[in-house]
Amino acid sequence: MKLPPWLKGLANRGNSALAAPILIILLLAMMILPLPAFMLDVFFSFNIALSVIVLLTSLYTVKPLDFMAFPAILLVSTMLRLSLNVASTRVVLTQGHTGGAAAGKVIEAFGHFLIGGNYTVGIVVFVILTIINFTVVTKGAGRIAEVGARFALDAMPGKQMAIDADLNAGLIGEQEARRRRSEVAQEAEFYGAMDGASKYVRGDAVAGIMVTLINVIGGLIVGMVQHDMAFGDAIKNYTLLAIGDGLVAQIPSLIISVAAGMVVSRVASDEDIGKQLVTQLFAKPEVLYITGGILGGMGLIPGMPNLVFLLLGSLLGGAAYLLEKRGPKLKAAQEAAAAAAAATQAAAAAPAENEEASWQDVLQVDTLGLEVGYRLIPLVDRTQSGELLKRIKGIRKKFAQEVGFLAPPVHIRDNLELKPVAYRITLKGVEVGSGEAINGQLLAINPGMASGVLPGTPTTDPAFGLPATWIDAGLRDQAQGMGYTVVDAGTVIATHLNHIINSHASELxxxxxxxxxxxxxxxxxxxxxxxxxxxxxxxxxxxxxxxxxxxxxxxxxxxxxxxxxxxxxxxxxxxxxxxxxxxxxxLGRAIVQQLFPGTNELSVMTLDNRLERLLMQALGTGNDGVGIEPGLADTIAQQAANAAAQQEAMGLTPVLLVPGPLRTLLSRFLRRALPQLKVLSHSEIPETKTIRVTSLVGAPM
Known part of the structure; x- marks a missing residue:
């Protein structure tokens, strides 16, 4: 017989792959199909054993991630209790008139032995257990899980940066770094799952009260109407069965709730909870001496249980004495163990410390670098689909296509010394640009024509120095309608990086x-x-x-x-x-095309004739223009700046047209003060272009 593909796949994976589906099907079947009393005893006993196993496992875990399956177990155990409640309710209502053993020996034992057959006591005990489980244990465990999830999420960027720092420093390998990153993510997911799973336990407690109440009322109706039982007999019989059923479910629920609280409330350590209690709670003999003395004093007061207090005080005093005697030996043993561990570590580190320096210790400086604060890590993290990585690839590709050579790769790393929202761009290890970008918000840049003020954090565009405001994402349409240019945090960094790469192309x-x-x-x-x-x-x-x-x-x-x-x-x-x-x-045609795209008329600035002759004379001295009189140099720079501002106000590219011999001189002189001003020579202008002079530099004011 040929098995279907899905069944063959399960068979290949082993029996463990069938465990979960079979368990869920059984839980659902228990709610629908009637179960005999013997099967109820089996499942109730299994439920109690499961709760004890979960509690002991939680006590022996060293860290929460050692019991990652706990949220799923919490859900399954809750569904198991609810299924048993439904199955036992069916048996109680159909067979309850026959006696206390109608729903099985387990429910009968809890109804008679634990509460002495008194249904009033049973109700009180059941309500107390439910209140403890619902309002104390479960609520506290859920709150701890919720806070733990928040703290884990807030600490995730810092932990990831610490891992990256260790990886960059060579303290750990790529495999270990990958394992630690996975562990950090799993920790946040675990606390989030525990926060959600605790809601099931709280719902189970409410359901237990309602099911017990329904069993009592339903039993009275069934017993008195269908089986002609007296009111006293019916209420005693069905109430004992209902309370026994409720206790059988609530006690395992309370045990698992305590286990959940133990898991989420423990602090990460290399010891399980048992060792922590012994080594921390009973570690100081002074504490035991004082506690024993207090109990002994209370035992001397008339009317107190003298024997109990004196006996317990004596036991604590004796334990403190033994602990004090063992203290020096234990301390010496601990110091010897610590010394041995230190010696082993030193021996392991000795080869590295005694190793001679080599060229492997010389680290190359990155040509281009981008350092970000920890809140900007999601923008450059591949595991979080960092959009900035794709934009940087696009920037390098566009630069290669437009400028003509491939820029070096950008090495990205986090920097704990930066502000959380800050970044900086380095060129050969030296900072050439920096700024701030708020991930999750938008930067509204005023290009000079925007109207109105936006609510947000005023700032300056890091790439071009324009006034801007960080705004919430919901204000995008309003900002664009007011004339602002709106970009996200990744675009801000990418634009700044693109500007740096283009302005420092010669150094790259x-x-x-x-x-x-x-x-x-x-x-x-x-x-x-x-x-x-x-x-x-x-x-x-x-x-x-x-x-x-x-x-x-x-x-x-x-x-x-x-x-x-x-x-x-x-x-x-x-x-x-x-x-x-x-x-x-x-390259004259290409240069002009780059400065004046799509036009044959070139609107340029030129030099006044007298200034041009004066500069030609200075150049003729052979000192490459160094001999220009300082006052004249200031005048040229000031007038060139005014003329360039007029060109830009008219929407024109500021270009200064000069004779060929003066072009290099003036380009070097004006480049530092006016980087936006381009200096062309007459010989670089194609004959097909028309020149229109818009202003003279050096003319009398």
Missing amino acids: LGRMEVQALIDHMAKDAPKLVEDLVPKVVALSTLQKVLQNLLAEGVHIRDMRTIIETVSEHAPITQDPTELTSLVRVA
């Missing part, structure tokens, strides 16, 4: 990147680059030319034109500055 282009560019070109045009480096030009010279272009915002995507121009003029000059000027002329 190292020799390795230049060599990679040449190798990439060699795949498509091997003849073009085979004799370039080092026969025609040194790799360092080509790198400097490319860095000069990037420093002024010129993309190097057109490497064919750059290499052809360098190859043509390198035999004449090896000066990187002159080669850069020649390459810029060859």
Whole structure:
């Protein structure tokens, strides 16, 4: 006979795979199918044994995660008690008129032996047990589980950062770090599951009261109406059976509730609860001496139970004396064990300490780095689908496509020294940008045309310095309607990082990147680059030319034109500055297109004729413009700044057009004060473009 696939899969997994489905089916069947009294005795006995096993297991656990199945066991045991209540109710109402043994020996024993056959006492005991279980044990365990879940969730980022710190420091391996991260997540899930599972126990207590009350009322009706029993006989018979049934269910429920409280209330330690009680509660002889003395004094008071108090006081005094005698030996043994452990640890660490320093101890500085506070970890955590990781990949890809070379990877790590919502961007180990981003909120940036004020935390856009406000996510539509640009925390960091990468592109282009560019070109045009480096030009010279272009915002995507121009003029000059000027002329069309996309008319600023002649004379002295008089330099910078502000106010790109010999001089001079100002030479402008002068720099005011 061929088994179906699902049954074959269960058979391959073993008998344990069938245990849970069979148990659930049995629980449901107990609620529907009638059970004989003997089977009720079996299941009630099993319920009591299960509760005792759970209690003892909880006492011998060292940490909560050692008993991760406890929430599920709590649910199953609750369903088992409810199923037994339903099954026993059916038997009590149908066979209760025959006597106390109608529902089995277990219920009869609890109804007669434990409460002496007195149903009034049974009601009081049952109500007291239910109140203790419902209002004290279960409620307290649920509250502890709820607070534990909150604390576990709040502490999760810090624990994950500590794990990452140990991993980065080399104290643990990747496998151990993965195990610890899983353990941190499981701890939070455990307390959350315990918080929810405790609600089942509270519901079970309420259900127990209602079932017992229904059994009493239903038994009276059945006994008096259907079996013609007298009121006194009916109430005694059915009440004893109902109370016995309730006690059989509530006592295991109370035991499991105590076990739940023990699991969630214990503090993490290397010892189980029994060892903690012995080693901590009875560890100090002074405490036992004082307690014994107090009990002995109470035993001397007339009217008190003198024998009991004096006997117990004497026992505590004797225990304190024995403990005091054993104290030095025990302390010496503990010190010897600690010394042995320290010696073992020192022996294990000795090879590492005595090992000579090597090149493996030299850590390379990351070219690009991003450090985040612990509240920003979800943005860069792969296990939490960190959206910032995808955006960083997109930034590098877009940079490579637009600028012309592949930026180094961004190394991301957490930094406990930063504020929880802070981040910083490093370039070769040095901070080049920082800011704050509040995960879960939105940044409303005022581009200059927004109207109104938004409720939130005022701040400044970290990338461009624009005024902004951190707002709640629900205010997105309102902010956009007022003219604000609204972005999330991940976009804030990604935009800032993109701005840093583009503004420091020249520093990111190292020799390795230049060599990679040449190798990439060699795949498509091997003849073009085979004799370039080092026969025609040194790799360092080509790198400097490319860095000069990037420093002024010129993309190097057109490497064919750059290499052809360098190859043509390198035999004449090896000066990187002159080669850069020649390459810029060859790239003139691309430079103009980058600054003035989609237009043939170029609105530019130029120099006044007198200032132009004065600067040409200063350049002719051969000191590369260093001889410019300081007052004149301040005037040029101030007027250039005013003219650039006018250009930007008109929505135009601030571009200064100067003669070729002055372009490098003025570009270097104005770059630091006015990074947004671009300086072009006349020779870089294509003949097809029309020039419109909007302002003169250096003209009399």
